[in-house]
Amino acid sequence: MNRITKIAPQDIEAESFRMIETEFDEKTGLRHQEMDPQQFAIIRRAIHATGDFSFARLIRFHPKAIEAGLSAIRSGKNILTDVNMAAAGISKGLLAAHGGKVICRVAEPGIAKMASRRGLTRSQTAIEEGMRDNVGIVAIGNAPTALITIMNLIAGGTIKPDLIVGVPVGFVNAPESKEILMEQDYPFISCEGRKGGTTVSVAMINALLRLL
Numbered sequence: 001m002n003r004i005t006k007i008a009p010q011d012i013e014a015e016s017f018r019m020i021e022t023e024f025d026e027k028t029g030l031r032h033q034e035m036d037p038q039q040f041a042i043i044r045r046a047i048h049a050t051g052d053f054s055f056a057r058l059i060r061f062h063p064k065a066i067e068a069g070l071s072a073i074r075s076g077k078n079i080l081t082d083v084n085m086a087a088a089g090i091s092k093g094l095l096a097a098h099g100g101k102v103i104c105r106v107a108e109p110g111i112a113k114m115a116s117r118r119g120l121t122r123s124q125t126a127i128e129e130g131m132r133d134n135v136g137i138v139a140i141g142n143a144p145t146a147l148i149t150i151m152n153l154i155a156g157g158t159i160k161p162d163l164i165v166g167v168p169v170g171f172v173n174a175p176e177s178k179e180i181l182m183e184q185d186y187p188f189i190s191c192e193g194r195k196g197g198t199t200v201s202v203a204m205i206n207a208l209l210r211l212l
Contacts, residue, residue: 013048016048017044017048020044020047020048021044023053024044024047024053024056027053027056028053028054028056028057029057030056030057032044038066038211039059039061039066041207041210041211042059042061042066042189042203042204042207042208043055043056043059044207045203045204045206045207045210046059046200046203046204046207048203049199049200049202049203050197050199050200050203052195054195055191055195055200058191058192058193058195059189059190059191060182060188060189060190060191060192061188061189062184062185062186062187062188062189064187065163065187065188065189066189066208066211067187068162068163068187069136069137069162069163069165069187069189069208070208070211070212071162072136072137072161072162072163073095073098073100073136073137073208073209073212074098074212075098075136076098076099076100077100077134077135077136077137077162078100078101078102078103078133078134078135078136078137079095079100079101079102079103079135079136079137079138079139079205080102080103080104080127080130080131080133080135080137080138080139080161081102081103081104081138081139081140081141081201082104082106082123082126082127082139082140082141082142082143082146082147082168083104083106083123083141083142083143083198084104084106084107085142085198085202086104086139086141086142086198086201086202087102087103087104089198089199089202089206090102090139090202090205090206090209091206091209091210094206094209094210094212095209098212100136103130103133103135104126104130105126105129105130106122106123106126108126111125111126111129114129120145120149121143121145121146123142123143123145123146123149124143124145124146124148124149126146127146127149127150127153128149128153131150131153131158131159131161135159135161136161136162136163137161137162137163137164137165137205137208138150138161138163138164138165138166139165139201139202139204139205140164140165140166140167140168140201141165141167141168141169141196141197141198141199141200141201141202142168142169142197142198143168144168144170144172144173144174144176144177145173146168147164147166147168147177147178147181148173148177148180150164150166151164151177151180151181151184154184154186160186162187163187163188163189164181164186164187164188164189164190165188165189165190165201165204165205166178166181166188166189166190167189167190167191167196167197167200167201167204168196168197169194169195169196169197169198169200170194170196171194174194174196175192175193175194178190178191178192178193178196179192189204
């Protein structure tokens with residue numbers, strides 16, 4: 001028990017960030033002082049959420065991603081997520097201060113039947129239906145099908161969200177869907193390979209909210 005650090009609960013996050021900054025250069029081979037401060041804030045929170053310094057080299061930003069995301073939040077637009085866990089983790093108070101809310105329709109009554117009728121997954125259907133609600137940012141951390149659906153809708157001219165945070169985790173279609181996203185010319189934040197997940201998408205959104 002002597003190995004346990006005694007620290008006040010309200011100081012844990014600040015101490016975690018201090019430790020990340022102290023270890024960052026050695027663990028990643030990068031110099032955080034030379035990185036874009038806003039991008040580093042997002043990378044740091046992803047590392048904080050996962051304990052994984054490899055995200056420093058995996059996360060990719062469209063040049064206009066952060067600007068687009070902050071503008072969407074300031075405009076009072078909503079954030080659409082693919083799973084309820086993501087919706088639960090986003091700092092709703094910070095978002096509500098600008099007039100926005102978090103939307104996740106995957107567990108709503110009728111979505112499963114609608115999905116079956118359309119021959120789609122519940123995630124795909126929930127994304128299609130959720131995009132009707134003044135969505136500025138779409139955050140996908142779990143379902144590659146949801147990310148593919150969003151990109152197809154954008155390609156078809158059906159929707160035009162301000163920012164896509166696309167970091168689905170897994171083996172089947174997760175790396176491929178993110179590769180396709182990173183080839184697009186609209187604002188995105190993503191990461192290479194199989195890593196990602198709901199905790200990462202939530203961390204990125206919360207980092208954006210705190211940048212305001």
